[in-house]
Amino acid sequence: NAGVTQTPKFQVLKTGQSMTLQCAQDMNHEYMSWYRQDPGMGLRLIHYSVGAGITDQGEVPNGYNVSRSTTEDFPLRLLSAAPSQTSVYFCASSGWDGQETQYFGPGTRLLVL
Amino acid sequence: GQQVMQIPQYQHVQEGEDFTTYCNSSTTLSNIQWYKQRPGGHPVFLIQLVKSGEVKKQKRLTFQFGEAKKNSSLHITATQTTDVGTYFCAVLVRNQFYFGTGTSLTVIP
Numbered sequence: 001n002a003g004v005t006q007t008p009k010f011q012v013l014k015t016g017q018s019m020t021l022q023c024a025q026d027m028n029h030e031y032m033s034w035y036r037q038d039p040g041m042g043l044r045l046i047h048y049s050v051g052a053g054i055t056d057q058g059e060v061p062n063g064y065n066v067s068r069s070t071t072e073d074f075p076l077r078l079l080s081a082a083p084s085q086t087s088v089y090f091c092a093s094s095g096w097d098g099q100e101t102q103y104f105g106p107g108t109r110l111l112v113l
Numbered sequence: 114g115q116q117v118m119q120i121p122q123y124q125h126v127q128e129g130e131d132f133t134t135y136c137n138s139s140t141t142l143s144n145i146q147w148y149k150q151r152p153g154g155h156p157v158f159l160i161q162l163v164k165s166g167e168v169k170k171q172k173r174l175t176f177q178f179g180e181a182k183k184n185s186s187l188h189i190t191a192t193q194t195t196d197v198g199t200y201f202c203a204v205l206v207r208n209q210f211y212f213g214t215g216t217s218l219t220v221i222p
Binding site: 031033035040041042043044045048050056058059090092099100101102103104105106107 | 119122144146148154155156157158161201203205208209210211212213214215
């Protein structure tokens with residue numbers, strides 16, 4: 001099992017550009033989520049999904065879109081990048097196995113100029 | 114959103130000393146999780162606590178959930194350089210995870 005994979009590892013964008021961060025998991029988990037991590041702020045939930053076709057907003061959803069057409073994939077779209085979106089982005093999945101253990105991907109480091 | 118306060122923000126210890134990080138909430142929690150993130154890495158799940166007064170141990174790590182289920186602690190006995198990283202608590206509320214701001218542990222050899 002590869003677990004949770006994310007691409008790209010690093011990305012530099014100019015203000016106003018759009019891009020999609022990819023996330024995939026091969027554990028057949030129903031729950032998937034996106035976080036951003038900024039210094040001193042911990043991890044903040046952007047969007048989450050409890051199953052294919054179902055998505056919902058987290059704590060900091062503005063400027064981001066998600067979709068969940070399959071169980072495996074949960075892409076995060078930045079519609080018009082802003083410098084405030086410079087961050088490290090983590091995708092995670094959970095099987096709701098009674099412990100709600102979250103498995104995190106390796107992260108994407110995004111710099112918006 | 115759910116407020117989970119975590120202290121301290123930073124902790125420097127000599128190798129062999131003990132370390133404790135605390136998470137506190139103003140409301141009663143149904144559960145609390147702990148994660149470890151090594152420098153440059155991603156968070157890794159350590160444990161989940163759900164019962165009032167629960168204590169769980171993993172080798173040198175001891176996790177506690179308060180009797181009122183409003184606070185939790187992670188204690189590391191006799192720290193080693195492999196313990197370096199940031200430790201986060203997290204709570205699950207209505208399908209959303211809320212993380213504490215983390216405690217960054219530095220171990221001085």
